[in-house]
Amino acid sequence: MADKIIENNQVSVMGRIATGFTFSHQVFGEGFYMMDILVKRLSDSEDRIPVMVSERLIDITQDYVGEYIEIHGQFRSYNRHEEKRNRLVLSVFAREVKFVGEEDDSMPVNQIFLDGYICKPPVYRKTPLGREIADLLMAVNRPYGKSDYIPCICWGRNARYASAFEVGGHVLIWGRIQSREYMKRINENETEKRIAYEVSVSKLEYVE
Numbered sequence: 698m699a700d701k702i703i704e705n706n707q708v709s710v711m712g713r714i715a716t717g718f719t720f721s722h723q724v725f726g727e728g729f730y731m732m733d734i735l736v737k738r739l740s741d742s743e744d745r746i747p748v749m750v751s752e753r754l755i756d757i758t759q760d761y762v763g764e765y766i767e768i769h770g771q772f773r774s775y776n777r778h779e780e781k782r783n784r785l786v787l788s789v790f791a792r793e794v795k796f797v798g799e800e801d802d803s804m805p806v807n808q809i810f811l812d813g814y815i816c817k818p819p820v821y822r823k824t825p826l827g828r829e830i831a832d833l834l835m836a837v838n839r840p841y842g843k844s845d846y847i848p849c850i851c852w853g854r855n856a857r858y859a860s861a862f863e864v865g866g867h868v869l870i871w872g873r874i875q876s877r878e879y880m881k882r883i884n885e886n887e888t889e890k891r892i893a894y895e896v897s898v899s900k901l902e903y904v905e
Contacts, residue, residue: 705812706771706837706845708789710746710874711797712736712806714764718757721749728752731788734766736807736874744807744876745892747788749773754794761796769793772809772874772896774845785846787894789874807873809896811847813837814867821860831856833898835868849896850875859901867904872896 718730729751735743748768755761770792776783813835820832833849849870851859862868875897880888 706773706839707769707810708772708808708874709767709769710734710736710748710789710807711765711767712743712746714761714766715745717760717762718750728757730757732761734768738807738875744874746807746874746876746894748791749788750791750794754791765797765799767795767797771839772811772845772847773839774847785848787847809870809872809874811835811837811849811870811896812868813847813870815862815864816846818864819860819862821856829853829856831859833859833862833868835870835896847896848894849898851898851901855898855901858903859898862903869902869904870896870898871900872898 712734715733715735718732721729721731723729729749732748732750733745734748736746737743750757750768768789768791770790772787773790774785774787777786778784814837815833816836817834822830824830829852831851833851835847835849836844837847838844849872873896874894876892876894878890878892881891882888
């Protein structure tokens with residue numbers, strides 16, 4: 698049953714380790730740590746993707762900054778309580794890690810597959826230049842009654858198609874994880890630079 702569930706959320710990323718490890722939490726004596734990796738885009742820019750990894754998969758006492766790593770796992774979310782509201786925190790949960798000598802062009806660098814359900818009405822809009830965009834929030838089930846809530850963004854024809862999806866609709870999505878910086882207003886005089894993560898959709902399918 699658990700293996701079947703895991704198939705609905707699959708991520709493969711390969712990139713350069715950008716940070717050391719910071720402790721996240723512990724479950725049954727197993728420590729989990731966060732690190733960031735930089736994953737190349739086709740446009741020569743990079744996505745900065747947070748990864749959660751168990752101390753059983755990697756020696757967290759070592760400094761791996763600058764090394765290339767390949768990670769397979771899931772894209773997961775949890776709610777962090779901040780300033781009287783919950784903030785959705787997203788990261789790649791690593792199930793397998795492998796160090797690679799350098800970037801291998803034959804490898805998929807950043808890909809994700811999600812099989813889940815629409816949990817908010819899609820938000821469809823056009824940019825000032827007329828480009829069509831639709832934002833989706835997907836709920837992807839996990840074992841033991843949990844779900845991950847994953848923001849997805851569609852473009853062009855996919856955006857038009859997705860704009861008609863209804864809440865509760867069953868959808869399959871293929872794409873890649875992307876990061877983008879934005880300024881968060883803390884109060885009247887203060888803003889803070891933050892990074893948002895979402896799935897940039899390359900293909901999607903509504904399951905009747």
